[in-house]
């Protein structure tokens with residue numbers, strides 16, 4: 234009973250990762266290592282057209298001349314890029330007509346996560362493009378989507394069936410040589426999702442992809458491309474959990490979004506990769522390049538993310554506001570616990586007139602973790618009357634964790650208005666006592682307080698995702714606060 | 716006997732605040748605890764509720780036959796102890812509705828009851844809001860965030876009504892209330908009085924006791940209950956202040 238508040242926090246922060254299990258699906262691995270050979274192997278495995286191989290090889294050459302960036306507030310153990318399998322695919326890639334034909338192991342995995350495809354299909358009307366170890370296993374609801382002329386498929390299928398669209402847009406938002414990890418992804422990406430919403434179409438369902446790392450020692454290199462044509466609207470959800478394991482796993486994804494005139498894209502993420510154990514062993518290294526371009530006038534892109542997993546997170550979902558009157562938004566909750574490290578934020582680059590952007594970032598640190606916000610707001614000469622509002626809040630649980638804020642503001646146009654607010658707070662003993670006095674135990678109290686703190690961001694998520702995200706916050710702070 | 720406090724000593728950071736408190740409260744009773752500022756009234760409430768910063772060095776607190784001292788705060792609450800705070804804390808982003816639903820269901824779970832259905836819960840919210848004349852809007856707001864002093868106190872009594880505790884300790888629930896609000900809050904508390912529960916009000920003023928008429932009045936002074944009487948004692952204090960009690964104590 235005489236336990237100190239810190240002990241309570243420690244207890245709460247130290248429960249084990251709840252989704253740590255490994256599914257036994259036969260996989261086909263590329264040999265370890267990265268050479269031109271590897272890239273040719275990947276490309277031929279996937280029966281890609283020549284332009285893809287060229288894109289990959291070009292990226293690989295760029296990558297070879299680059300260095301791993303060191304500017305983030307992260308302590309990254311050396312990564313041996315030659316000690317990684319760059320390709321893994323389920324051996325049998327069955328042609329599926331119904332869920333009965335899906336590998337039962339896979340279905341079980343989804344069930345454990347509480348996101349069985351079956352349920353998804355039946356209850357929520359969500360089309361799910363499930364990515365397991367790099368190759369899409371199942372795409373649902375394609376009929377409904379096809380009726381609207383919407384394309385939603387694996388990246389590989391898009392390369393096969395819609396090469397002209399892929400060729401037109403791939404690499405236009407995140408060029409192959411954009412950064413070290415983007416170059417790596419561009420060279421070796423295995424699969425991912427592709428969505429195209431035609432002119433004037435409002436996508437009637439949330440598009441959703443669940444990612445999962447599965448094969449031992451396999452880096453995961455997803456690539457997603459979303460194109461919303463003029464006047465189109467789509468809400469896209471990405472969520473992931475990963476099985477528990479010892480070795481560190483590299484994850485370097487790319488997401489590109491293109492919004493043409495009057496189009497709107499909402500991209501929501503719940504990220505729950507394996508964070509490592511209490512002592513900081515294992516866990517995913519998550520280096521992600523996410524960027525959208527508001528290409529046309531009056532277009533809008535909004536990123537919402539709930540980041541609870543990964544040992545290391547390096548991720549800055551960004552918007553290039555090229556069209557006049559275009560809007561970029563970034564809403565983020567990033568939780569770090571135990572020895573997790575996160576350096577995340579957003580870039581808003583204002584090119585067009587009357588462009589507006591909003592950044593709301595809520596960092597939550599517990600245990601011995603480190604949580605940094607890093608953001609850039611850039612207003613260029615042409616961007617008359619550009620507006621930005623940034624709010625970066627940090628919540629600390631315990632006194633052994635760190636929270637940092639690195640806001641960069643560059644303004645080249647005097648008519649612009651850029652506002653930045655930042656706060657740092659702690660969960661107070663008074664708040665905990667108040668909750669406990671009403672019968673709520675410490676763990677639930679922390680969950681409640683943290684969810685309250687993050688409410689502004691959570692409320693931006695699609696309904697079904699918001700519920701999951703709230704649970705996740707509580708779970709990941711079990712053994713902390715969140 | 717509902718609550719039995721026996722020779723309770725408690726200190727904070729090595730400084731003794733409670734120096735041998737004895738108190739007995741039976742079901743159906745309303746007690747008032749009065750006493751000068753800083754004499755340990757809120758401390759006593761906190762210690763009963765189980766706040767860990769206070770160290771109990773001697774004595775016992777027995778509630779419904781069980782010692783509370785080894786129970787965590789939330790368990791005491793689930794056993795039926797409610798503390799109306801002198802300074803209710805703000806919890807940003809957590810709606811009162813969500814807060815109360817979580818609390819109520821935790822308490823029900825402890826007692827082996829099913830969680831209330833959404834509809835039943837909302838019906839109960841509506842009913843209890845009326846009790847303290849809370850406008851609907853308030854319950855959609857975050858717990859105590861941006862509430863006026865009076866709203867905070869009303870909200871405490873609203874929560875008391877929701878959770879139906881066996882023993883309620885109301886710490887200066889009357890402070891910061893205007894005359895109408897005082898009457899509303901007091902009427903709310905009176906409506907919750909029953910033969911099964913007990914209420915301990917901590918207050919400085921007779922005007923609250925005009926509405927919530929106590930069976931027994933105690934004076935807490937320098938960490939001890941130094942005087943106990945009927946409701947007339949409060950009137951006497953109102954008239955004469957605490958000087959005579961202090962003198963009495965010194966004279967001993």
Ligand SMILES: Nc1ncnc2c1ncn2[C@@H]1O[C@H](COP(=O)(O)OP(=O)(O)OP(=O)(O)O)[C@@H](O)[C@H]1O
Nearest residue numbers: 727728732750751752753754755756757758759768
């Ligand atoms: N957290 C704390 N740290 C240090 N001292 C404390 C703490 N809480 C209470 N005290 C001290 O304990 C003593 C009793 O305080 P308490 O709040 O119980 O008085 P009270 O009788 O409720 O007074 P009031 O009528 O002003 O509300 C005071 O001297 C106070 O300063």
Ligand SMILES: [Mg+2]
Nearest residue numbers: 756757758801
């Ligand atoms: Mg007090």
